[in-house]
Amino acid sequence: MIDAIVAGLAALMTPQAMVFMFIGVIYGLVIGILPGLGGVVAMALLLPFTHGFEVAATLALLLGAHIATIWGSSVTGILFNVPGAAKSLTSCFDGYPMTKQGQATRALGASATGALLGGILGAIFLAVSIPLVRPIMLALGPSEYLMMALWGLTIIATFSEGSLMKGLIASVLGILIAFIGMDPVTATPRYTFDILYLMEGISFPVAMIGLFAVAEMMKLYVKGGSIVDRQMTEERSTVWQGVRDAFVHRWLIVRSSLLGVWIGVLPGVGATVGGLAAYAQAVQTSKTPERFGKGAVEGVIAPDATVGANEGGGLMPTLAFGIPGGEGMAILLVAFIGLGVVPGPDMLTKNLDLVFSMVWIIVIANIFVTIIGLGVAPYLARLPALHANLMVPAVLAVCFVGAYATRGQIEDVAMAVAFGILGYLMDKYHYSRANLVIGMVLAIMIERNLHLSLTLYGSDFLLERPVAAAMLAFIIVTTALPFVRRWWKRRKLAAAGGRA
Amino acid sequence: MSRRAQENLVALVVLGVFIVAIVMAFDYGQRARMVPLPIALIGVVLTLWQLVWQNIRPADELNIDLLEVLTRREGEAVARNVSSNFDEQSAHQKRQAAGRESVACGMVLLLLGLVWVIGLLPGVFLFMLGYFLLSDHYSLPRALSYSLGLVVALYLLFVQGLGIALYHGWLEEWIRNL
Amino acid sequence: MKKLGAGLALLAGLAAFGTVPAAAQNDFYKDKVINFVVHGSPAGGHTRHARMIAPYIQKHTGAREVRITNLQGGGGLKGANSLWREKTDGYTIALSSIPTLILAPLAGSAGAQFDATKFTYIARVTSEPRVLTVGGKSPLRTIDDVRKLGRAFVFPSQGTDEDFYTMAVLFDALGLPIKMVTGYEGNADTALAVIKGDGDGHITSWSQTVGAIASGDKRPFLIVGSERIPEAPDVPTVFEVTPREKHASLRAIINTVDLHRCLIGPPNMDAKAVAALRTLVMAAMNDPDLKAESLKSKMPLTPLDGAKVTEMVNEVAKASGSLSPILKAAVKTIQ
The missing domain is CATH 1.20.58 (Methane Monooxygenase Hydroxylase; Chain G, domain 1)
Structure with missing residues (x-):
C-alpha cells in the first residue's frame, strides 16, 4: 500500500499534471463563483479537451476543477448571499451574516481552511476505511437514507428568524414546491397545471438564485447604500483569524469530514444534503446553538469540511463496485474508460496507485485552492462595500445569465424573478428563506426513500431495519438536546439567582 | 396598511x-x-x-x-x-419605502421583459446602461464602458469559455419568421 | 480552445474541397447553416455525441456551420414538441432519444404534443445493447428459476424509463408477475439494490455494468436485444425465453430501445433535404477519422440508414395496439 501511495504521488509530479491541475483549479474557481453552475458542469465542459493527455494529467484537470468549485461556490454565498451551487447553500446561513458584521475575510479564510482540512481528512479516512466501504454500503439502504434526510430537516428549528411558527410554515411551503413536476416514483405530474415547463420541476439552482440573489438585490435597492456600510461596520478581520478558527474547531472538522466521506460513499444522498447534515451536526453539538444563523463561524467551517471530504467518498462506489456514485463520478467514469481504465474492484488491487493519485489530486488541488483563496480573500471581501448603484444591476445581470445557463431555458429566468419577489416578501415578513430551501432539498429525498422503504420492507420497516431505528432514536435525542441544555442552564441560573 | x-x-x-x-x-x-x-x-x-x-x-x-x-x-x-x-415610522417614510419596493419589483420585471424580447446580453446591457444613467451615479462615458465591459465579460465567460448558447430573444425569432 | 476549433473547421473545410467527392455531388447544404438541436443537457451523453459528429456532418455536407444548441426539458418531450412545429426547409435537425418519443405517448404520458411516426428520420447515431443483470449472490440462474420463485420478480427502477417499460412487456410475455419498485436515484442506486438483494435484477447498458460483472457482484441474465452479444455468448436473449406468439409486442419494444439516439427532422421535411441528409450523414458517420475518434473516446457509433429507421418506427406503431395496454397497466401499478 505504501508503494501505491508513493507511486500515486510520483505519477502526479510531472509538469503536465501540475499545469493541468492548476488550470483546472482556476477554471473551477470561476465556474464555482458563477451562480447556478457547479462541479458537474465544470467537468462536463472540460471533458472534450482531455483526449490524448497522460492519465494523471487528465484526472488532475477534471478533479482539480471539481474540487475548486466547492470554495468558489461558497465565496459568493458568503459575500452576497448568492450560493454558487446547491451544495454551498449553507455558506449563506452564517457566512453572509459574518460579511454584514465586517467579518467577510475571516469567513472566507475559515471556509477555505475548512474545505482544505475536510479534503485532506476525507482522503485519509478514505484510505484507511477502504476495507469497510463495501460492507457499509451494503448495510445501508433507503430506510437509512430516509433517516439521514430527516436529520437534515431538524436544523429548521435553527432558522426561525424570530418566529419558529413562520419558519415551519416556510419549510412546508418549500416541501410542496419540491413536489411540482413529474413525480418519478408514480409517473404522476403533480402541481404542473399542464404546463410542460413545470413537468421537470423547479430547478433548484434557479430557485436559489431568485430567493437569495435577486431578493437580496431588491432589498439593497430599497435600502440604498451597500451591503456592508464601511463607515458603520469596518472590515477588520483577517484570513488568519479564519484559519485559526478552523484549527480551534478541529474536532468539529474531524466529525464533519467523517460525515462527508460517508455521505459521499452512499449513492443517492448527495453533497447538498451532506452540507445540511453537517450544519445540523454543528448546531447540535454546539454549546451555544442560538448563535447559529447569525454569524457563527462554525456554521461556515462544518459544511465546507463536509463538502470537501465528500469528494473523496464519492470515488468509492465507482472503485468498490464499478458503478458511478453521482453525476460527477459518471463523468469521471467516461474519462476513465476513455483512458482505457476499467473502473471496478480491480482498482483497489491492480490500479491502487491510480486511486492514490486521485487521493493526492484531492489533497494537492485543495492546497492550491486554499493558497489562492487566502491570497484573494482580502480583495474579494471589499466587493460587498461597492455602492448599490453598481452592485444591483451588475449582480442582477450575472444572475439572469446564470439562471438561463443552468438549463438553457428562458422560463428559468422568469422563475428566478418569481422566486426573487417571493424571497423579498419572505424576508420582509420574517418567513425564513433558508427553511424553504431546506424543505425543497430534502422533500424529494424523504418521499422517495419513504416509498422505497414501504415497498421493500412493508409498513413496519423500522422493525426490519434496526440501523434506521437506531438513527431515528439518535435524531430524536440530538434534536431535544439543545432544548434540554437550555432548560438545564436556565434552571441552574434560576437556582443561582435564588441563592443570591 | x-x-x-x-x-x-x-x-x-x-x-x-x-x-x-x-x-x-x-x-x-x-x-x-x-x-x-x-x-x-x-x-x-x-x-x-x-x-x-x-x-x-x-x-x-x-x-x-x-x-x-x-x-x-x-x-x-x-x-x-x-x-x-x-x-x-412616519407615514411619509412608509410611503417612500413602499414606493421603492414597487420600483424594485418593476425593475426586475423590466429586466425580465427586456431579456425576453431582445435576448439576454442586449437586454442586460440596456438595463445596466439605463440603471447607471437614471441613478445618476455615473457619467455617460463611464456608464457605457462599465456596462459594455460587463457584457463582454459575460460573453467571454459563458459563450466563448463555456460554449453555452445564450437566449436570442423573441424579436429575433419574430423577424426570422417574417 | 477557440483557435483550435477554428483550425479544425478550416482543416475540415479543406478536406471537403479536396478529398470527399460526396460533398461535391450533393451541395444542398453547401455554405448553409445547419441548426443542430440536441434534446438533452449540455453536460449529457447526447451532447457529447453531437459534438463528436457535428464537425464531420459539416465536412461532408459542406455547410458553413453546424450550430449546436441544447433544448432540454420534460425528459426530451419539450424538444420533440418544438421540432414538431419547426420549419420544414431542412436546416433544422435534432438529436433525440427515440424510446422517449415513442413510449411516452403510448403510455398515456401528458405533455407529448406530437405523433412520433410522422417525424423525418435521418439516421440512427448510436445504440448499445442492454442487459438484464441479477445480483452475484442471487439464486436466479435461468428463467426457470424465476418461474419457480413463488413471488413477483422485484425490479428496482428510477421511474418510468424505457427499461421499466421493457420489463413490463417482457414479464407480460413470460406470463410472470413483476413488482416494480420506483424511486431509486440513478443507475448506481439500482445496481446497489440488486447487489444487496433488495431487488432481483435491473437493466443497464453493457459498458455500465461490465465492472460489476467482472468482479462477480452481478451476473448477466438476459440480453435485451435480438442477438446474443460476443462479450457474453452464453447469455440468452429475451426472445429465446419467451413464447413465439408474444414476440410481436416484445419485438416492438426492443426495436424502440434499439433505435436509441437518432438524428431526426420535423414532419414533411423538404424531400431534397431528406435525401441529401440521409446520404451525407451516413457518409459522415462512416468517415474513417470519425470512426477512429469514436473508438478512441469509447463513444460507439452504430449508424443505421434513415429509411430502415422509418421502417422500424412504423413496425412499432403497428404493434402499439397490443403494447399500449401493457404499458398503461404497468404505470397503473405504481400510482
Whole structure:
C-alpha cells in the first residue's frame, strides 16, 4: 500500500499534471463563483479537451476543477448571499451574516481552511476505511437514507428568524414546491397545471438564485447604500483569524469530514444534503446553538469540511463496485474508460496507485485552492462595500445569465424573478428563506426513500431495519438536546439567582 | 396598511396556497398524494394557528409566537425591534419605502421583459446602461464602458469559455419568421 | 480552445474541397447553416455525441456551420414538441432519444404534443445493447428459476424509463408477475439494490455494468436485444425465453430501445433535404477519422440508414395496439 501511495504521488509530479491541475483549479474557481453552475458542469465542459493527455494529467484537470468549485461556490454565498451551487447553500446561513458584521475575510479564510482540512481528512479516512466501504454500503439502504434526510430537516428549528411558527410554515411551503413536476416514483405530474415547463420541476439552482440573489438585490435597492456600510461596520478581520478558527474547531472538522466521506460513499444522498447534515451536526453539538444563523463561524467551517471530504467518498462506489456514485463520478467514469481504465474492484488491487493519485489530486488541488483563496480573500471581501448603484444591476445581470445557463431555458429566468419577489416578501415578513430551501432539498429525498422503504420492507420497516431505528432514536435525542441544555442552564441560573 | 393587516394578508395567501395544494392532491393516485397531502394539511394547521396567534397578541409582539413562549426561545429580540419600529415610522417614510419596493419589483420585471424580447446580453446591457444613467451615479462615458465591459465579460465567460448558447430573444425569432 | 476549433473547421473545410467527392455531388447544404438541436443537457451523453459528429456532418455536407444548441426539458418531450412545429426547409435537425418519443405517448404520458411516426428520420447515431443483470449472490440462474420463485420478480427502477417499460412487456410475455419498485436515484442506486438483494435484477447498458460483472457482484441474465452479444455468448436473449406468439409486442419494444439516439427532422421535411441528409450523414458517420475518434473516446457509433429507421418506427406503431395496454397497466401499478 505504501508503494501505491508513493507511486500515486510520483505519477502526479510531472509538469503536465501540475499545469493541468492548476488550470483546472482556476477554471473551477470561476465556474464555482458563477451562480447556478457547479462541479458537474465544470467537468462536463472540460471533458472534450482531455483526449490524448497522460492519465494523471487528465484526472488532475477534471478533479482539480471539481474540487475548486466547492470554495468558489461558497465565496459568493458568503459575500452576497448568492450560493454558487446547491451544495454551498449553507455558506449563506452564517457566512453572509459574518460579511454584514465586517467579518467577510475571516469567513472566507475559515471556509477555505475548512474545505482544505475536510479534503485532506476525507482522503485519509478514505484510505484507511477502504476495507469497510463495501460492507457499509451494503448495510445501508433507503430506510437509512430516509433517516439521514430527516436529520437534515431538524436544523429548521435553527432558522426561525424570530418566529419558529413562520419558519415551519416556510419549510412546508418549500416541501410542496419540491413536489411540482413529474413525480418519478408514480409517473404522476403533480402541481404542473399542464404546463410542460413545470413537468421537470423547479430547478433548484434557479430557485436559489431568485430567493437569495435577486431578493437580496431588491432589498439593497430599497435600502440604498451597500451591503456592508464601511463607515458603520469596518472590515477588520483577517484570513488568519479564519484559519485559526478552523484549527480551534478541529474536532468539529474531524466529525464533519467523517460525515462527508460517508455521505459521499452512499449513492443517492448527495453533497447538498451532506452540507445540511453537517450544519445540523454543528448546531447540535454546539454549546451555544442560538448563535447559529447569525454569524457563527462554525456554521461556515462544518459544511465546507463536509463538502470537501465528500469528494473523496464519492470515488468509492465507482472503485468498490464499478458503478458511478453521482453525476460527477459518471463523468469521471467516461474519462476513465476513455483512458482505457476499467473502473471496478480491480482498482483497489491492480490500479491502487491510480486511486492514490486521485487521493493526492484531492489533497494537492485543495492546497492550491486554499493558497489562492487566502491570497484573494482580502480583495474579494471589499466587493460587498461597492455602492448599490453598481452592485444591483451588475449582480442582477450575472444572475439572469446564470439562471438561463443552468438549463438553457428562458422560463428559468422568469422563475428566478418569481422566486426573487417571493424571497423579498419572505424576508420582509420574517418567513425564513433558508427553511424553504431546506424543505425543497430534502422533500424529494424523504418521499422517495419513504416509498422505497414501504415497498421493500412493508409498513413496519423500522422493525426490519434496526440501523434506521437506531438513527431515528439518535435524531430524536440530538434534536431535544439543545432544548434540554437550555432548560438545564436556565434552571441552574434560576437556582443561582435564588441563592443570591 | 398596518403591519398586522399586511401580516394577515400574507398568512391568508399562504393558507390559500396550502388549500389549493390539498384540493389538487385529490386528483392524484394514492401513492402520489401520500406525502404532499398530509404535508399540506400540516401547513394549513400551522398557518391557521399563526393567523389566530398574530391577532390576539399586542402589535409590538407580533413576531413572537406561541411555540417560542412555550419553549422560551432566546434571541428573538432583533426581529421584534424591527417590527415595532415599523409602526413608529412616519407615514411619509412608509410611503417612500413602499414606493421603492414597487420600483424594485418593476425593475426586475423590466429586466425580465427586456431579456425576453431582445435576448439576454442586449437586454442586460440596456438595463445596466439605463440603471447607471437614471441613478445618476455615473457619467455617460463611464456608464457605457462599465456596462459594455460587463457584457463582454459575460460573453467571454459563458459563450466563448463555456460554449453555452445564450437566449436570442423573441424579436429575433419574430423577424426570422417574417 | 477557440483557435483550435477554428483550425479544425478550416482543416475540415479543406478536406471537403479536396478529398470527399460526396460533398461535391450533393451541395444542398453547401455554405448553409445547419441548426443542430440536441434534446438533452449540455453536460449529457447526447451532447457529447453531437459534438463528436457535428464537425464531420459539416465536412461532408459542406455547410458553413453546424450550430449546436441544447433544448432540454420534460425528459426530451419539450424538444420533440418544438421540432414538431419547426420549419420544414431542412436546416433544422435534432438529436433525440427515440424510446422517449415513442413510449411516452403510448403510455398515456401528458405533455407529448406530437405523433412520433410522422417525424423525418435521418439516421440512427448510436445504440448499445442492454442487459438484464441479477445480483452475484442471487439464486436466479435461468428463467426457470424465476418461474419457480413463488413471488413477483422485484425490479428496482428510477421511474418510468424505457427499461421499466421493457420489463413490463417482457414479464407480460413470460406470463410472470413483476413488482416494480420506483424511486431509486440513478443507475448506481439500482445496481446497489440488486447487489444487496433488495431487488432481483435491473437493466443497464453493457459498458455500465461490465465492472460489476467482472468482479462477480452481478451476473448477466438476459440480453435485451435480438442477438446474443460476443462479450457474453452464453447469455440468452429475451426472445429465446419467451413464447413465439408474444414476440410481436416484445419485438416492438426492443426495436424502440434499439433505435436509441437518432438524428431526426420535423414532419414533411423538404424531400431534397431528406435525401441529401440521409446520404451525407451516413457518409459522415462512416468517415474513417470519425470512426477512429469514436473508438478512441469509447463513444460507439452504430449508424443505421434513415429509411430502415422509418421502417422500424412504423413496425412499432403497428404493434402499439397490443403494447399500449401493457404499458398503461404497468404505470397503473405504481400510482
